[in-house]
Amino acid sequence: MSPASDLLAQTLAQPDFHPRLPQQRRLYEAAKAAIHQQLLGAGNKLPSSRDLARDLGISRNTVIAAFEQLGVEGYVTSALGSGTYVADLQAHSASMRGGFHPQQDGAGEDGAEVAPLSRRGQELTVFAAGPRYEIQPFAPGDADFSSFPFKLWQRLQNRVWREARADLLDYGQSGGYLPLRQAITEYLRISRSVKVSVEQVMVTAGTQHSLDLCAQLLADPGDTAWVEDPCYWGARRVFQANDLLLHPITVDGDGMALEPADLATNPRLIYVTPSHQYPTGAVMSLARRRELLDVALTKNAWILEDDYDSEFRYTGRPLAALQGLDTGDRVVYMGTFSKVLYPGIKIGYVVAPPQLVDAFKSALYDLQRPGQLMVQAALADFIALGHFTTHIRKIRQIYGARREMLRRTLVHQLGTHAHGVTISSEESGLHLVVELPAHVDDVALEKLAAESGIQVKALSNYYLAPPVRRGLLVGYAYCTPEKIAYYGRLLASVILSGVRR
Numbered sequence: 001m002s003p004a005s006d007l008l009a010q011t012l013a014q015p016d017f018h019p020r021l022p023q024q025r026r027l028y029e030a031a032k033a034a035i036h037q038q039l040l041g042a043g044n045k046l047p048s049s050r051d052l053a054r055d056l057g058i059s060r061n062t063v064i065a066a067f068e069q070l071g072v073e074g075y076v077t078s079a080l081g082s083g084t085y086v087a088d089l090q091a092h093s094a095s096m097r098g099g100f101h102p103q104q105d106g107a108g109e110d111g112a113e114v115a116p117l118s119r120r121g122q123e124l125t126v127f128a129a130g131p132r133y134e135i136q137p138f139a140p141g142d143a144d145f146s147s148f149p150f151k152l153w154q155r156l157q158n159r160v161w162r163e164a165r166a167d168l169l170d171y172g173q174s175g176g177y178l179p180l181r182q183a184i185t186e187y188l189r190i191s192r193s194v195k196v197s198v199e200q201v202m203v204t205a206g207t208q209h210s211l212d213l214c215a216q217l218l219a220d221p222g223d224t225a226w227v228e229d230p231c232y233w234g235a236r237r238v239f240q241a242n243d244l245l246l247h248p249i250t251v252d253g254d255g256m257a258l259e260p261a262d263l264a265t266n267p268r269l270i271y272v273t274p275s276h277q278y279p280t281g282a283v284m285s286l287a288r289r290r291e292l293l294d295v296a297l298t299k300n301a302w303i304l305e306d307d308y309d310s311e312f313r314y315t316g317r318p319l320a321a322l323q324g325l326d327t328g329d330r331v332v333y334m335g336t337f338s339k340v341l342y343p344g345i346k347i348g349y350v351v352a353p354p355q356l357v358d359a360f361k362s363a364l365y366d367l368q369r370p371g372q373l374m375v376q377a378a379l380a381d382f383i384a385l386g387h388f389t390t391h392i393r394k395i396r397q398i399y400g401a402r403r404e405m406l407r408r409t410l411v412h413q414l415g416t417h418a419h420g421v422t423i424s425s426e427e428s429g430l431h432l433v434v435e436l437p438a439h440v441d442d443v444a445l446e447k448l449a450a451e452s453g454i455q456v457k458a459l460s461n462y463y464l465a466p467p468v469r470r471g472l473l474v475g476y477a478y479c480t481p482e483k484i485a486y487y488g489r490l491l492a493s494v495i496l497s498g499v500r501r
């Protein structure tokens with residue numbers, strides 16, 4: 001038996017080591033603990049799945065599944081044909097974030113080193129999506145805040161303060177400021193075909209907070225969450241922070257594509273962006289929507305529908321939400337004002353199915369102490385007086401024109417399919433995906449672009465499983481036409497240099 005097998009066997013033999021978890025999860029926990037304690041050091045080769053299965057007396061599939069989960073979370077790396085190796089967590093984390101040094105920060109009573117962060121904290125500070133720069137040309141997802149109606153907002157805000165309503169200074173216990181919840185209800189019914197009554201709408205501190213509430217209320221540590229692959233980083237982080245097991249499901253042109261192997265697992269949560277998959281832009285087909293609703297019903301799982309940017313559809317009518325098709329009350333729908341107004345407003349909402357309303361309302365109060373009713377009141381007026389619709393119309397026009405300009409610039413430089421490069425053509429969202437041939441290292445291209453002052457994102461960094469597509473996410477909303485023309489050409493030359501290499 002190899003030393004690594006021996007170490008894992010000893011851990012697993014301890015009767016109090018996660019006795020109620022399934023074998024695959026126990027093995028994953030044992031390996032994770034050994035890696036954090038550096039008993040399995042960076043660069044160490046793990047035994048093959050066959051050898052480890054034999055040494056531990058468990059099935060090879062169990063070992064493979066545990067290795068896959070460790071790979072997904074960045075604990076190990078696999079090189080085709082050469083085996084599985086322990087990743088260098090400290091170097092990764094230190095280089096990405098300025099770093100922390102768990103082994104230098106004090107010793108426990110028995111002299112053993114004690115990390116300053118919890119294991120979860122260590123996982124969460126490994127930031128594989130790359131550093132976040134302040135806004136630079138082509139940062140995906142960033143809206144153009146310069147078109148925010150500052151003066152109007154100030155007037156509405158002043159009016160609320162002049163009314164001097166003491167009740168609006170409290171946390172608020174009823175799920176948010178009622179007129180805002182009413183305005184959201186009406187907007188969702190008309191624009192998104194959501195089936196909703198005002199009681200179901202609760203104002204949160206944005207989608208990140210809505211997801212956290214869902215994870216805390218609807219899943220227990222160790223439960224499985226199905227996520228799209230590639231997946232929105234924010235959602236992935238929240239589920240990890242709540243100790244959920246992420247099960248990636250490949251996304252194709254019709255959205256999340258369930259395979260028999262996926263259906264063999266039992267999720268508690270299913271996270272989807274059906275109207276405009278983040279980051280690929282796929283729209284989930286009607287057949288897939290129906291299938292997903294059926295699966296959720298049979299498996300007693302909750303679908304978390306993140307409808308983050310449906311306002312930005314440049315041709316045709318906005319697509320109806322998945323929630324509108326749900327006859328089994330399995331969908332928790334969520335939206336945000338981050339994109340249409342500004343991220344720092346920190347206001348979003350959940351539409352809970354009727355049976356969850358009381359639980360969400362009380363958790364919102366108990367866990368968050370929400371408050372911000374003065375801002376909510378100004379926003380309610382902003383919507384009720386028609387400014388919200390006008391603002392959406394205005395920025396939709398601006399972003400649509402920028403999108404078209406970026407597309408034209410890139411197509412002009414790169415051709416539509418020349419060099420194996422494809423530029424996404426869907427008419428929505430705040431970014432384009434420039435898909436690259438499989439041999440191109442998109443992470444290296446992201447770095448190269450950053451050296452020219454361009455902040456694109458590598459598609460492969462959004463995958464949990466090994467990436468099946470390579471590409472760059474290119475945001476256009478923030479970029480003025482002059483910048484699109486200049487940086488578009490620069491980006492095209494960076495892409496060409498990568499493709500020709």
Ligand SMILES: Cc1ncc(COP(=O)(O)O)c(C=O)c1O
Pocket residue numbers: 141205206207208209232234273278306308335336337338343347348
């Ligand atoms: C898929 C997706 N959901 C939600 C959000 C934002 O949510 P919030 O700012 O309300 O947390 C983003 C922002 O980039 C996103 O890409």
